[in-house]
Amino acid sequence: MIQSMTGYGKSVLQLPTKKVTIEIKSLNSKNLDLNVRIPSYYKEKELSVRKKLAKSLVRGKVDFSIFVEMTADETSTTVNTSVVKNYVEQLRNTLFIGSEDDVELLKMAITMPDALKTEREELDENEWTLIDTHIDEAVKEIVQYRVDEAASLEVDFKERIVNIKKYLEEVKALDADRIENVKTRLQKAIDDLKVDTDENRFEQELIYYLEKLDINEEKVRLANHLDYFLETLATPDSNGKKLGFIIQEMGREINTTGSKANFAPMQKAVIQMKNELEQIKEQILNVL
Template sequence: MTFSMTGFARAEANLPSGTLSVEVKSVNHRYLEVFVRLPDVLRFAEAQLRERVRQEISRGKLEVTVRWQREDTEQSGFHVQTEVLMQLHAALSTVRTNLPEVAMPNALELLQWPGVIAEPRITSESLNQTLEQALNDALVALRAHRAREGTELSSQISQRLDQIQVIVQTLRAAYPDLQRHIAERLRERIARFQVDVDPERFEQEVVMLLQKADVAEELDRLDVHIAETRKILQRKEPIGRRLDFLMQEFNREANTLGSKATATDYSQAAIDLKVLIEQMREQIQNIE
């Protein structure tokens, strides 16, 4: 199956005290690069998260963003630590007595003081398990997204291969006419200069020109590349680099075909081949 390198997925997992969300966005890249954004409470899980991504994804630039949203005070059972609040009040009274010009904090600022509000205790183990669940769900959705796009890319490449196959078949069928075309051009040149040429020497010249214009080998290699590309598209492993290499081979044959072209049809075919190959190459840049 062909996988694209672009995709997006989001997953959530719930705890009694809040919600953990994981977003994964990927774009094409030569290698695998993973960028992670984590809240401070989950910094301990960064290495584990990166390793999990590498197990699922082989190529692409991935941005993994994890968000931790706590429930509000009433729903999560938060309560004010009266003892801590009274200690803080006593400390503020001392400050007010000695430094009356210093502004005192308001009620909201007091509630934000560490320890004043008792939050539900969340263990690293519970957070880690929840993060693992959310990350797995996001990676499954991302792979599905990349698979859908990969199927479309594979279809577009197959269409170009079909068009290249038609060009190859057309050129191969027209090849017998090439000898007549070369002979006619040579006769036109001889007539233009009004010189007498020995018939045997004329045939030798035609044979030499035909050898230089022989594109049978290039057409055979194009057939081989077409078949190989179709096989690679059916593989279950990452195929982007293999396809990229094959596009270089396609281009090499198209360039040779163009350099050997002695008829307009062959020159146009070489141009059409290059256009189709470039279209495939652009699609392959997005394949894992």
């Protein structure tokens, strides 16, 4: 079962004094590109969070965030009274104005460095246990999102593989006419030269030329690659890189067939196969 690398997961935890929102977003990427944003008092848990995300999400450009909104009446930020008073006194002496303007001075002082102080919140292990549980919920949600997103991709892949198989059958059906067409063209070219030819030598050269245009191996290998793609698609694990390698091999066989075709009806079928394969290539980049 394949997974998409595009996904979104969210979980909200309401604690007595705060609301904690956990969000995970992911897009496609060749490797795991993990960006973690969490409050400073949870920083010591960042490594374990990264390991959890790497194990579950494997690949993609992943943005993980923990947002904390304080809901209690109390706040950890207080006015540093002595510092603010000192700023006001200095401003009064500098500007030579009276106490009636202290309100304006206070507005200025409160913006100065260290006017406000924030008590550092220590990590509560019991609180983190609850948050960690909700991280697991967000991870499950994004994984399910990826599975659901990939379901439509899988249907599309199968349809396009069926189409390529159909065009491959056309190529096989046209092969006999193609060979006959090549023979006729070569014979006509010889006749137009109006020279005597050694029939045995001509047959030998014709066989050599037709061997170079033979596409039997390409047809067999392409058919095998198509079946292998479907087999890999049906495995329990999502392996976008492996599917990408199989597509490369398909493209190689289709291109070789096109270069050897020398027959307009066959080249049309090859172009159709290329078109279907390009559509798969674009979408496979988003498969985990």
